[in-house]
Amino acid sequence: MTLNAYLILSTVLFVIGLVGVMRRKNLLMLFFSTEIMLNAVNIGMAAISKFYGDLTGQMFAFFIVAIAASEVAIGLGLLILWFKKKNSIDLDTLQSMKG
Amino acid sequence: MFEIIAFYLFSILTIVMFCITVFTNNSLYALSALAAGMIFISAFFFLLDADFLGAVQIVVYTGAVMALYAFGMMFFDSLSTVKEKIKNPRLVFLLSGISALIIVIIFISPIIGSNIVAQYPVHPEWGNTQDVGIVLFTKYLIPFEIAAVMLLVAMIGGIILAGKKMDVSYSELSEEEIDALEKEDSAKDEK
Numbered sequence: 001m002t003l004n005a006y007l008i009l010s011t012v013l014f015v016i017g018l019v020g021v022m023r024r025k026n027l028l029m030l031f032f033s034t035e036i037m038l039n040a041v042n043i044g045m046a047a048i049s050k051f052y053g054d055l056t057g058q059m060f061a062f063f064i065v066a067i068a069a070s071e072v073a074i075g076l077g078l079l080i081l082w083f084k085k086k087n088s089i090d091l092d093t094l095q096s097m098k099g
Numbered sequence: 100m101f102e103i104i105a106f107y108l109f110s111i112l113t114i115v116m117f118c119i120t121v122f123t124n125n126s127l128y129a130l131s132a133l134a135a136g137m138i139f140i141s142a143f144f145f146l147l148d149a150d151f152l153g154a155v156q157i158v159v160y161t162g163a164v165m166a167l168y169a170f171g172m173m174f175f176d177s178l179s180t181v182k183e184k185i186k187n188p189r190l191v192f193l194l195s196g197i198s199a200l201i202i203v204i205i206f207i208s209p210i211i212g213s214n215i216v217a218q219y220p221v222h223p224e225w226g227n228t229q230d231v232g233i234v235l236f237t238k239y240l241i242p243f244e245i246a247a248v249m250l251l252v253a254m255i256g257g258i259i260l261a262g263k264k265m266d267v268s269y270s271e272l273s274e275e276e277i278d279a280l281e282k283e284d285s286a287k288d289e290k
Contacts (some may be wrong), residue, residue, distance in 0.1 A: 001102055001106050001146075002104060006147070008112075009106075009143075009201055011202055012114060012171075013113065013114065013117060014119055014132070014202060015199040015203075016117045016118060017117070017121070018195060018198060018199060019121060019195055019199075020121035021238055022121070022191055022194065022195045023121075023191065023195070024121070025160065026126070028129075028168075028172070028232065029121070029126075029129065031132050031168075032120055032121075032129055032130075032168075033120075033121060033200070034131070035133065035160075035164070036117050036121070036136070036139075039136075039137065039140050041114065042140070042144075042156075043140060043143050043144075044153075046143065046144055046147045046149045046152060047143075047147055047225050049147070049149065049221075050147040050149070051107065052178060052217055052220060053125055053217045053220055053221045053222060054217035054221070055220070055221055055230060055234045057105055057167040058149050058151075058152055059219075059231075059234060059235065059238075059239050061149075062152065062155065062235070063242060063246055065155060065156070065159055065160070066246040066250060067246075067247065067249075068160075068164065068249050069159060069164060069230050069250060069253070070249055070252075070253030071253075072164050072168070072252075073159065073166055073167070073250075073253040073256065074253050074257055074260070075255040076167060076168070076171040076261070077256060077258070077259070077260025077261040078255060078288055079171065079175070079197055079224075080171060080174045080258055080260065080261045081260050081263060082163060082177065083174065083175035084263075089175060089196065095255035099207055099239075
């Protein structure tokens with residue numbers, strides 16, 4: 001397989017995640033779509049790492065995995081807090097900044 | 100030949116799984132499809148000779164992150180329907196289309212760096228795990244430590260955020276006490 005095939009696959013997965021972020025109003029779906037986008041980027045990084053014989057891409061993929069894990073921890077905590085406050089996981093309830 | 104078949108098979112499976120995640124209305128289906136898609140993505144890492152990254156993908160993503168999501172979903176009514184009517188759907192789809200097109204152009208445009216020299220070259224005779232370990236603990240030691248501290252901070256932050264107002268256990272209270280507590284809470288909210 002060529003590098004372009006992997007990059008096209010990565011792009012397609014990224015676009016699926018992007019559509020999820022823009023279309024869904026469920027806050028849980030927002031987190032899921034973010035995970036999809038991060039994973040799509042990881043595939044691109046690993047493919048570039050392989051086809052240029054350089055380990056830097058894999059290193060960045062590791063740090064992206066670490067960032068995704070901490071994003072889940074913080075995001076889920078905020079989501080639980082928001083659900084306790086508003087009793088809803090609708091994205092539109094976030095529009096008010098009244099606290 | 101094997102690589103081509105594996106690539107197309109896993110591409111189709113991953114794309115279908117992630118489409119299910121994005122378009123389904125049942126959050127349990129979304130979670131399961133996302134976990135399956137993560138497993139299928141690890142296949143690409145194995146195809147790309149990034150064995151350690153593939154193992155990390157399975158252990159961290161499908162083991163830890165998906166378990167955390169499944170655990171977090173217990174705290175709220177995840178099956179409650181969310182009104183997903185977009186006020187101006189045409190604008191949203193236009194914006195999605197334009198940004199998707201820009202991303203595709205960025206990726207498809209000829210790769211500028213044709214004279215790239217590998218900074219940390221791959222040693223096939225060492226194996227991927229040893230190679231990754233050597234680079235991670237020499238050249239990327241400080242980012243590695245910072246990532247460790249960041250994970251610790253995120254963990255403590257998550258515990259504090261999720262654990263707020265958890266000092267009262269509803270299961271140990273009687274019905275009257277719960278009613279009184281909720282009345283007090285709603286009075287506090289209205290203030």
